Amino acid sequence: MELWLEGEDSSSLTGHADRIWIGEAADVAVVHLDDHRGQDEALSLVGMIDWILVRCSDWTMIPLENIVAAAAGSGTRVAAAISKAVDLNGAAFALQHGVDALLLPADKELWAAAKTVLGERNSQNSEEPTAVVELLLADVTSIESGGVGERVCVDLTERLALGEGMLIGSSANALVLIHGETVPSEFVPSRPFRINAGAVHAYCLMADGSTRYLSELEAGD
Template identity: 35%
Template sequence: MGPVAVASCMLLATSLRSMQIWADLRAILPPDLASALAKCEQAAASPVDAMLVTGLSPEWMEAPPCTAFFGAPLAPDEPSAALLTPSGERVGLRVQASDPAGQAAAMSAVGSVNWVHLDTTSEDEWTMIPAENVISVCHSTPTRLAATALTAGHVPGLAFALELGADALVLSPPEDAEGEALWEAGAIARAQRAEREEPRAAGAAAGSEAEGLAVGVVTSVEA
């Protein structure tokens, strides 16, 4: 396969991403994490892909039930904070979606980190525009976007923005009917994204095989 074909396949591969659901457990103390995570998975009627925490119990530090990310708090006058693995490896950054400096930091980090988390704490601050901007820049790069959704109404826009969508939805544990609806909407969107990616993945595989074929012209025959 020539260089052009390889580049084409790489672009296809980076666009074929399924969507994850992260449980936002930053407000939960380590002894209560198991029950909070169980509540999230019950509301989604399916496993959670990852959890965002500020601490873990000793046993979960050794073997967490799902991928764990530590969300460092934002320091004063800092537009972003690190997103870490339990071992302390920096895998991304978190920014406030409503902060222009944070949005700029997110855009600048695309291509150099695994994850960008666009966070928001209130509906007054929530807006789709920063998410759409980062989604468009992340497309065809190794960087993935995780975005906080506060209500079920936020989910479709984040999951399918620009026909691409965020790579993960970050959802707080359900505390009432609205919280249950948020998790149900997230689980439905994740399933819809998976269904949408299956035929595209099959088409990409077929295309890569076709690109591997070359047509030659015989100009001479030697004995």
């Protein structure tokens, strides 16, 4: 994660900045997240430009998380303008991934706090496994009824083999393998193109490493 300095500054902070931001650059699109239109604008730029710099007058993490999720694996990196120390962790660790850069004013206390967060972020990244996905065995300790609701079956254009399926879960960083319907039973034949994935609110892992809700899936994803 990079640390950018807001405006031209001749103080000692200049030497600690990965970039000096003077208001515009050819590789950066600035988006103001003041309402849903700002989020829509940012999402439309994903994959079209190197950097999206997000500014928000009243930080809430949900729009930023949506942009971070959309930008994952797209080639577009996300920077967030932060003016309060309380907002640093939310931006740096959004969806356990975080933004790619923090834009900070020339405030020594804020920069000191950002350096601490940067160290925590680097430490976390160094502890992550190098494999794209690591599957571990887990024990089911209890089963409880969740009531009645909609479920999603995902039909594919290719057949699955034994051991294949989708990674699904209610938390973006804790997913379980839902096996495809490749094993027949005495009641129904196998449907090797289908995953009985789960409830509409559940996350699923996409090919580019991002997550989406099952309710958001569309043909071609």
